[in-house]
Amino acid sequence: MTGSAPRLLVLHAPDWGVRAQSRLLGIRDEASVVLIARGRVVACSPAARAEGVRSGMRQREAQGRCPGLHVLREDPGSWVRAFEPVLAALDDALPGWHLLRPGTAAIRVRGPARYYGSEKAAARTVVALAEQHGAADARVGIAAGLFAAELAARAPDPDRVRIVTGGSTAAFLAPLPVGVLGDDELGSLLPRLGIRTLGAFAALDPDDVAARFGPGGARLHLLARGRDPRPATPRIPPKDIDAVIDFEPAAERVDEVAFGVRAACGEFVRELLAARLVCTAVRVELHGDRGEVDERVWLHPRSFGPSEVVDRVRWQLQAAEELRSGVVRVRVSPEAVDPVHVHEAGLWGTGPEERVHSALSRVQAMLGHRGVLTPQLSGGRRPADRQQLVPWGDRPVSVRERTQPWPGALPDPPPSTVYEVPRPVRVEDAAGQPVTIGDRGLVSAAPSIIVSQTGTRRDLTAWAGPWPLDERWWDPASARSAHRLQAVDTTGCAWLLVLDDAGWWAEGRYD
Secondary structure: OOOOOOEEEEEEOOOHHHHHHHHHOOOOOOOOEEEEEOOEEEEEOHHHHHOOOOOOOEHHHHHHHOOOOEEEEOOHHHHHHHHHHHHHHHHHHOOOOEEEEOOEEEEEOHHHHHHHOOHHHHHHHHHHHHHHOOOOOOEEEEEEOHHHHHHHHHOOOOOOEEEOOOOOHHHHHOOOEHHHHOOHHHHHHHHHOOOOEHHHHHOOOHHHHHHHHHHHHHHHHHHHOOOOOOOOOOOOOOOOOOEEEEEEEEEOOHHHHHHHHHHHHHHHHHHHHHOOEEEEEEEEEEEEOOOOEEEEEEEOOOOOOHHHHHHHHHHHHHHOOOOOOOEEEEEEEEEEEEEHHHHOOOOOOOOHHHHHHHHHHHHHHHHOHHHOEEEEEOOOOOHHHHEEEEEOOOOOOOOOOOOOOOOOOOOOOOOOEEEEEEEEEEEEOOOOOEOOEOOOOOEOOOOOEEEEOOOOEEEEEEEEEEEEEEEOOOOOOOOEEEEEEEEEEOOOOEEEEEEEOOEEEEEEEEO
């Protein structure tokens, strides 16, 4: 039964991320282009696919299959900025669009169909509008439910419009492979159980699916049956609320610029509040007298006030290396906004959390952007690699993802104290001889004593390991090979010991 699913129109622009980044760099749409993240292909152009390049492929393999390949680093922010003119044009003609992701948006089809006379006429209008504003090869799908409508938009059709009539959603979905559900685990498991299509999955008893696959499996089972009650929530169209301050003559001092932008930053925040919005990320552009530009996006743990915007302008100017002349223009624009009610204080306030935020923000204003740091966990094989200090208010952007497997990492729990600079030690056996570890990971003798650099001796009662570490062997400049041991002394304190080419080190302590 599909009566509960709203009937939606979905616009889909294939390969939007690739096209957006290619056009930004002046690369032709017909060229072979891939987007790379963490050494693997995340998206590719039709020309690259024709050469055998596929998503998930390693960069080197992709370049081997297509020697003339343009390799670009993935930049999702550029996808959003490139799609904004398309959404603005669609909003002018048909208000109420819901952005699913850059290149894909949805709207309830009932209003547009009534206005243009039919669903097909509305779909053709949307395709024409999208093409006029840069979304070449845009397609439209119409069906009951967001899931089915998006699959209809992605389905190849010479007319570029696919309409799934009322009551036939389940039949449209039935022959599709279970991989379109977007769940890698379920998409791998179901074919091994003999269930290869959505129709076969939908035929299973809902109670059995919920018992076997849990709430997530039950939700996907509803999608396979054509029951998707998710609405197309209209987005909040961004308003052009930029603060632009020109200096004539050029401002040479930081305090002069900070004073000059104060009034405009206050007006910037007030205009956002008048639109019932608050800014959680702000973009600051500094233009020099010789044409140079310094640009940065600043984040906030809550939302920006006028003085906090001024602080970001001041901090950026203090750290700006690109500016070699006086400042002639400052532009402040909202990079990310939220509805104001999301950040409203509770009836009785937020108590200690609000006071902590206020205190840290004041200290940061006095000491600078990196004057207040908060610890965040990162990925890595060594304890020191897993530590990351982030300025207060910034979201952590880690170059080492915690979710990666990190083969060779120590088993949990990690040491509670990690020395910023490892401490040199000697590790000896019961006979007082240095303990060594061979290439095959064999310990020459059981560790019995740790001797610190000051001569302090600690007798060991237990030890475990070794765990080998072999990092970046392909780069002699940064390669590291080491062995790690965990050892407990007579006081009950546990140590993380590391043996490398330079000798033994105490890298951390388990308190």
